[in-house]
Amino acid sequence: MYQIGDITIPNRVALAPMAGVSNYAFRLTVKEFGAGLVTAEMVSGKGIVNKNEKTMKMLFIDEEEMPMSLQIFGGDKDSLVEAAQYVDQHTNAAIIDINMGCPAPKVTKIEAGSYWLLDPEKIYQMVSAVVANVAKPVTVKMWTGWDEDHIYAVDNAKAIEAAGASAVALHGRTRKQMYEGYADWDIIKQVKQAVNIPVIGNGDIDSPQIAKQRLDETGVDAVMIGRAALGNPWIVYQTAKYLETGELIDNPTPKEKIAVCSLHMERLIKKVSV
Numbered sequence: 001m002y003q004i005g006d007i008t009i010p011n012r013v014a015l016a017p018m019a020g021v022s023n024y025a026f027r028l029t030v031k032e033f034g035a036g037l038v039t040a041e042m043v044s045g046k047g048i049v050n051k052n053e054k055t056m057k058m059l060f061i062d063e064e065e066m067p068m069s070l071q072i073f074g075g076d077k078d079s080l081v082e083a084a085q086y087v088d089q090h091t092n093a094a095i096i097d098i099n100m101g102c103p104a105p106k107v108t109k110i111e112a113g114s115y116w117l118l119d120p121e122k123i124y125q126m127v128s129a130v131v132a133n134v135a136k137p138v139t140v141k142m143w144t145g146w147d148e149d150h151i152y153a154v155d156n157a158k159a160i161e162a163a164g165a166s167a168v169a170l171h172g173r174t175r176k177q178m179y180e181g182y183a184d185w186d187i188i189k190q191v192k193q194a195v196n197i198p199v200i201g202n203g204d205i206d207s208p209q210i211a212k213q214r215l216d217e218t219g220v221d222a223v224m225i226g227r228a229a230l231g232n233p234w235i236v237y238q239t240a241k242y243l244e245t246g247e248l249i250d251n252p253t254p255k256e257k258i259a260v261c262s263l264h265m266e267r268l269i270k271k272v273s274v
């Protein structure tokens, strides 16, 4: 159990935001499987400001997935502040998360996502402005740096904390690495030691045992699981149980898998509105 602002997160397993994957149907399943926190796929801040129809549909939240975090991305402070205010006042998200990791060129070229990682001072200004204009806790999800020559994870985390954010999630890769090589959990540990807000570690968690090892080695408050949960939400269930009881749960039977697939499909086709 840990706190993100005034929100109590009941355990140390979080679902990573994944564009095209972490929609409400998937989040709900993962939540039912025991995730302490789920984060929605990134939503464009500009899209919210312009009330883009497709973007607004992405703001749908089911009460059952609470507490959940809604992630926004953008390259300029003012539109992020405006988008955060909308999320704050018009959605029931518990937490507002800011994307500072997306490595996709179409995102970095508008100075959003991992582009922020190049400038701790700019991060401080932007996060301070968002925090000052919303009531909900604000968090940041970031990567270690732009490339191996620009790894400012510790400075960036300190700027995020000083700006009043309530937690930081860190994926242990640089933007340049994309998904190559391995996540650097030493940097995640350094960040955990450098700040007092909760730190959620992320990168290559693909079994309950690795999750426990990373928690023990680094002292992070929680681990965040991404790709290993793709098509396999059971890993969240297995990890949450293992951390709680030390018990390793068997993989699901084909019958169990089919039941969850059908439920997932039903939820996906359910008409959503904001």
Ligand SMILES: Cc1cc2nc3c(=O)[nH]c(=O)nc-3n(C[C@H](O)[C@H](O)[C@H](O)COP(=O)(O)O)c2cc1C
Residues within 6 Å of the ligand: 016, 017, 018, 019, 020, 021, 040, 041, 042, 071, 099, 100, 101, 102, 141, 171, 202, 203, 204, 205, 224, 225, 226, 227, 228
């Ligand atoms: C398909 C896909 C979509 C992603 N979309 C987002 C996103 O919307 N926001 C974000 O902060 N990270 C996003 N990520 C990064 C993940 O949240 C996570 O940091 C990364 O996959 C590393 O964790 P893992 O090794 O457990 O997969 C995405 C990753 C994948 C594979």
